[in-house]
Amino acid sequence: MSAEQAKRDTSVITRHGEVGIVDLVMVSDTSEGNKLVKVRVRDLRIPELGDxxxxxxxxxxxxxxxxxxxxxxxxxxxxxxxxxxxxxxxxxxxxxxxxxxxxxxxxxxxxxxxxxxxxxxxxxxxxxxxxxxxxxxxxxxxxxxxxxxxxxxxxxxxxxxxxxxxxLHHMVADKIHARARGPVQILTRQPTEGRAREGGLRFGEMERDCLIGYGAAMLIKDRLLDNADKAVIYICEQCGYVGWFDRNKGRYVCPLHGDKSTLYPVTISYAFKLLVQELLSMAISPRLILGEKVS
Known part of the structure; x- marks a missing residue:
């Protein structure tokens, strides 16, 4: 194998929110004889509120x-x-x-x-x-x-x-975190978790309970649907199954009735759509029964 083919880039990049001045660049060799470059980054931290x-x-x-x-x-x-x-x-x-x-x-x-x-x-x-x-x-x-x-x-x-x-190492500059819009997980389409990944701030079950106590239903919808993993799926009015998009026909079709039935758009959480599909994979048949549209 030539020297060009043996090269492998294992560089580490600074994470989101990390800043500093390059303090030291050290070039050496590993025990296997590969070239190793270490970069030390320093940052001036003057004590502040929360340190x-x-x-x-x-x-x-x-x-x-x-x-x-x-x-x-x-x-x-x-x-x-x-x-x-x-x-x-x-x-x-x-x-x-x-x-x-x-x-x-x-x-x-x-x-x-x-x-x-x-x-x-x-x-x-x-x-x-x-x-x-x-x-x-x-x-x-x-x-x-x-x-x-x-x-x-x-x-x-x-x-x-x-x-x-x-x-001590726990400084507020390393912990401060906020986010408006940002990256989402591929599987669930919900905001990522953790400060390092520009994650969302978790609105958990107990926070939800507080809003239920206040009767703030629209605020719950805003937090847990509109600003999380809102998705629109099409449901067959006859069987209640989730329809799929037929590119040839240019329309949504039912997995049972094909194009013989009408499909209606329903706004749900993408995580719920995942649950429905996981239940189907376990030979459980959940059906979504459509009711009258609420304006």
């Missing part, structure tokens, strides 16, 4: 509000926090390690000493708290805080400390 952060104690959460530094609360020394954490996160989860880390981290920042953050720390907590007092801080690590917007003193003292936080 996920976590401390090293399982306290994870998303950014709920971004505030300019001038509006953030500040201590008497003028120190402004990076993150304000809701204290309700602690009682049920019992992550006391984070509170210990905050106090130990505060002492480490003030003294320049290295602190052991493992579960096997040697120094008792009350000893670190006592050492905090040598630097003019309260042993419970609370601070007098001023509101950055009004300049007024906050009534209660606020717990302040140094805690290591990390940005």
């Amino acid at each position: 996920k952060f976590a401390s090293r104690h399982g306290q994870k959460g998303v950014v709920g509000l971004l505030i300019p530094q001038v509006d953030m609360p500040f201590t008497t020394e003028g120190i402004v926090p990076d993150i304000i954490l809701n204290p309700h996160a602690f009682p049920s989860r019992m992550t006391l390690g984070q509170l210990m880390e905050a106090i130990a981290g505060k002492y480490a920042a003030l003294s320049g000493e290295l602190m052991d953050a493992s579960p096997f720390y040697k120094i008792p907590m009350d000893e670190i708290q006592a050492k905090l007092m040598d630097f003019g801080h309260l042993p419970d690590s609370t601070e007098v805080v001023y509101d950055g917007r009004t300049g007024e003193k906050v009534r209660n003292r606020i717990f302040f400390g140094v805690v290591y936080y990390q940005k």
